[in-house]
Amino acid sequence: MSAQTPRRRFLKALAAGAAVPLLPASALAQEEPREPAPPDAAAALTAVARSRCRWLTDAHAKEVRQDIARNLRLADALRRAQPAVTDEPAFVFAADVPEGG
Amino acid sequence: MPPTLDDETLFASVRTLAERLRTRRITSVALTEAYLDRLERIGPRLNAVVTVLRESALREARAADLAIRGGTSRGLLHGIPYGAKDLLAARGAPTTWGAAPFRRQTFDHDATVIRKLRDAGAILVAKLAMVEIAGGFGYDNADASFSGPARNPWNTDYWAGGSSSGSGAAVAAGLVPFAIGSETSGSIITPAAYCGVSGLRPTYGRVSRHGAMALSWTLDKIGPLCRTADDCGLVLAAIAGRDPHDASTVARSFTHPEAARPAGRRYRLGVIRGCTRGIQPAVRDNFTAALKVLGEFCDITEDVAYPELPFGPVVSLVIQAEGASTFRELIESGRIRELRTRSMAAASSAAMALPAVDYLQAQRERARMKRALEQLYARYDALVCPARSTVAYPIDRNFSAAYAGFRGGPPIIPGGNLAGQPALSVPNGFGPNRLPTGLQFTGKAWSEPRLLALAHAYQRATEWHRRRPPAPREAGS
Numbered sequence: 001m002s003a004q005t006p007r008r009r010f011l012k013a014l015a016a017g018a019a020v021p022l023l024p025a026s027a028l029a030q031e032e033p034r035e036p037a038p039p040d041a042a043a044a045l046t047a048v049a050r051s052r053c054r055w056l057t058d059a060h061a062k063e064v065r066q067d068i069a070r071n072l073r074l075a076d077a078l079r080r081a082q083p084a085v086t087d088e089p090a091f092v093f094a095a096d097v098p099e100g101g
Numbered sequence: 102m103p104p105t106l107d108d109e110t111l112f113a114s115v116r117t118l119a120e121r122l123r124t125r126r127i128t129s130v131a132l133t134e135a136y137l138d139r140l141e142r143i144g145p146r147l148n149a150v151v152t153v154l155r156e157s158a159l160r161e162a163r164a165a166d167l168a169i170r171g172g173t174s175r176g177l178l179h180g181i182p183y184g185a186k187d188l189l190a191a192r193g194a195p196t197t198w199g200a201a202p203f204r205r206q207t208f209d210h211d212a213t214v215i216r217k218l219r220d221a222g223a224i225l226v227a228k229l230a231m232v233e234i235a236g237g238f239g240y241d242n243a244d245a246s247f248s249g250p251a252r253n254p255w256n257t258d259y260w261a262g263g264s265s266s267g268s269g270a271a272v273a274a275g276l277v278p279f280a281i282g283s284e285t286s287g288s289i290i291t292p293a294a295y296c297g298v299s300g301l302r303p304t305y306g307r308v309s310r311h312g313a314m315a316l317s318w319t320l321d322k323i324g325p326l327c328r329t330a331d332d333c334g335l336v337l338a339a340i341a342g343r344d345p346h347d348a349s350t351v352a353r354s355f356t357h358p359e360a361a362r363p364a365g366r367r368y369r370l371g372v373i374r375g376c377t378r379g380i381q382p383a384v385r386d387n388f389t390a391a392l393k394v395l396g397e398f399c400d401i402t403e404d405v406a407y408p409e410l411p412f413g414p415v416v417s418l419v420i421q422a423e424g425a426s427t428f429r430e431l432i433e434s435g436r437i438r439e440l441r442t443r444s445m446a447a448a449s450s451a452a453m454a455l456p457a458v459d460y461l462q463a464q465r466e467r468a469r470m471k472r473a474l475e476q477l478y479a480r481y482d483a484l485v486c487p488a489r490s491t492v493a494y495p496i497d498r499n500f501s502a503a504y505a506g507f508r509g510g511p512p513i514i515p516g517g518n519l520a521g522q523p524a525l526s527v528p529n530g531f532g533p534n535r536l537p538t539g540l541q542f543t544g545k546a547w548s549e550p551r552l553l554a555l556a557h558a559y560q561r562a563t564e565w566h567r568r569r570p571p572a573p574r575e576a577g578s
Contacts, residue, residue, distance in 0.1 A: 045454040053450040055435030060447050067451030071421065074414035075459035081411060081466050089464030090471065090519075091319050 042069040106135040111275045112569050115332040119177040129180030133162035136182045139276045140227050143573050148249040149270040151187045152194050152228040161224045179222030184277040186265050187228040188314035191215050198314045200233035201247040202439045212312025213344045221339040229267030233440050235316045236264045237424035238448040241499045245442045250496050254570040256534050259493040262292030268326045269296035279327040285320045286416050286518040290526045294488035294539025297528040300326040301333035304546045305521030306351045309344030317423040330556035368482040371405035376486035376510040387530030387538045388487045394562050407511040408473040415463045416515040422460035425452035467519050474520040478545035486513050488526040488539030517543050525552045528565040
């Protein structure tokens with residue numbers, strides 16, 4: 001059943017939260033920019049993925065490139081947000097070593 | 102010979118069972134045997150169970166009875182059986198993460214949550230089914246676990262929800278009185294709503310994740326699924342607290358006396374704008390009816406605007422980046438192709454090439470989201486909305502093809518998860534195909550006591566949490 005999932009539908013689900021039940025599908029539909037990501041960036045990152053996952057076939061690679069293009073569009077959606085200089089990432093580094101090692 | 106405890110006992114709340122154990126009207130051995138029997142007979146029918154721990158559970162039950170007879174009780178969970186999502190390490194049992202590549206995986210330690218529950222006297226009777234690797238990298242149908250699609254006890258043609266599928270199904274079907282699940286973005290709230298049980302997603306940092314499978318270190322939370330909100334509080338009190346093995350945990354005390362409405366005070370409740378748009382009519386009607394009940398003891402502000410921020414893209418990028426790091430070996434080796442969900446192979450490979458700057462940008466955006474939501478929630482004791490926009494998905498169709506046109510309201514689940522806020526879903530009625538619907542309370546960080554009190558008050562005024570699913574057919578029948 002999974003293998004038959006239409007790619008576009010699956011990607012929509014993925015973008016809606018890395019798993020369909022994780023998020024309402026509407027969340028992203030409104031936020032995702034429509035314009036395609038730069039093709040050369042997707043191609044370059046697909047090459048990175050292929051170098052790391054050497055088992056990827058050409059058919060896989062096509063899917064990977066589509067997924068990467070989608071991730072680039074997600075990242076583009078954040079560019080508009082313009083965080084302030086003081087907006088640190090939502091995790092902090094602590095210099096002390098946790099008690100448990 | 103099967104134990105002879107009646108359904109009224111097997112579907113009783115933890116608080117009720119604790120009282121019966123304390124007064125020795127039942128024994129832990131009888132209770133444990135009865136749940137083991139149901140886990141073995143009914144569990145396979147629902148694909149809800151991965152491992153039944155008969156021997157160790159009965160050994161612990163005998164010890165619990167002995168202690169209770171000797172006048173020693175470790176508290177309200179002493180002698181109470183429970184199940185755990187199969188992403189929590191438990192010494193002596195496989196911990197499969199719901200995924201074929203890990204089906205023979207074992208650990209030589211207990212997850213902190215398992216240890217804490219054992220210290221509280223609770224008895225682990227089963228490891229429960231889950232969506233493979235908690236659904237990291239996406240899935241679009243119920244058949245996304247090596248143990249098969251988890252079936253909904255209310256209607257087995259429908260899914261139990263995920264990724265804590267077995268936890269929701271087992272509680273709803275009376276296979277255990279409570280279960281532990283986990284949520285990265287929706288994995289407790291969804292099965293709780295779909296299965297008609299009460300599910301609590303605690304504040305990030307409230308409960309240790311040590312010994313739990315990591316999907317996303319900055320999003321993962323562990324929490325209980327129970328029959329009642331009150332029980333969720335009891336279980337949370339046992340598992341909450343600082344753990345030196347999990348740096349995200351904080352030393353905040355959490356106790357749970359039976360939640361009661363503070364005298365002379367009405368709750369300030371907000372209804373999120375647009376939360377009934379694009380949802381199934383029955384879900385909307387049940388939500389409207391719930392608001393009427395809540396209006397008896399709450400001052401309700403309608404039409405509260407939820408911030409318009411890119412919650413969807415941020416949660417997706419964070420889960421992909423952290424998940425790719427967690428499962429790097431699985432992905433690079435190609436063993437990810439052994440998962441049931443074929444599309445995870447390409448999606449996870451794409452995540453391996455996600456630029457660090459995009460991940461960091463997403464994490465910076467979270468800081469802004471936290472501030473915006475903190476500001477919003479400061480004005481209310483809680484915000485309410487339907488837990489899910491539809492009832493459970495059918496087993497035999499892709500999620501994306503089911504319930505076309507019901508796209509849901511504002512992104513409350515990713516928003517709350519990104520901000521680390523608690524949420525609680527309780528049953529509030531039924532929709533199409535005799536499937537339950539859920540009412541979701543969300544609050545600012547560390548507001549669990551208020552959410553529990555609100556949900557408890559709601560459950561004192563309603564009976565939805567007392568409903569039982571039809572008796573399921575046994576495996577093979």
